[in-house]
Amino acid sequence: MKKIAILLILVLTISCAGNAQNTKKEENKTYKVEKTASEWKKLLSPQEYYVLREAGTERPFTSPLNKNYKEGTFVCAACKTPLYKSEHKFDSGTGWPSFDRAIKGNVELDVDYKIGYARTELKCNTCGGHLGHSFDDGPAKTTGKRHCINGVALNFIPKEQ
Template sequence: MNRRQLILSAAGIFASGILPFLAKETHAVIPLKKTDEEWKSLLPRERFHILFQEGTERPNSSPLNKEKRAGTFICAACNLPLFDSATKYESGTGWPSFYDFLPGALATKKDFKLVWPRTEYHCARCGGHQGHVFKDGPKPTGLRYCNNGLALEFIPKGEKLPELRT
């Protein structure tokens, strides 16, 4: 077995182990289609880079790491609610982390940028890159949704959620 076959075999084993954990009841989310130029005109450069060029911010750079209030974390591009604050926890990674997401809020794909496969997740509505999911989180899911802080906005409980971007 050559190195490429070994990597592809490991990828298959990893994918078969994590994909069943990602299965979740889904709700129809109407996709929002905008061009890169439209997103660039709406978002600061750093947010555009993370959300639509799949960038990553430096660890420990987001003020959302310290956010402890009750509320909702929404997509910074389209305002779709993604996470309830009750699922946020301190993972020690330097990025906001959650053990579960709101129904229908996320879509996933395989990412091979670091050679070994990872599961990347995006906003189900606008496709904005949020982060990666790993199988080292707390109960009840055992998953860690490791999110870029710049890809999120936090809305405290009691405040009205913003309208979805059109």
């Protein structure tokens, strides 16, 4: 019985160490726009700071951008980088603005283990602000992707008429 207990402890220790290796993220990535926490707090509302800088999530169905289908561009609320075009927006029914693709090169894909398993996190490629997550349940007729974005992480710029 002692041998089984020791073996079990050894297996658990090795498997935990193996998983810990996979959760390490690239900590030294630099972005074109970098600010201290206090500088970001001066620029952003408390909710924007929570989502963009602390990787928080806004409550579903609370963003006015969720049902905004006007022509234009959705930009990062922190640094104004263009992230999504209105023609790639769709109603996913999730309560968050959803897009089937980003503007090429402006959204970074990262790995997020915050809820115990790997998810594809979406960040602004200019300032590193957390936007949301990507899922594989988007429109099959286009990309099949769903970029589920916190509306508070975005500003909308209408197309000039």
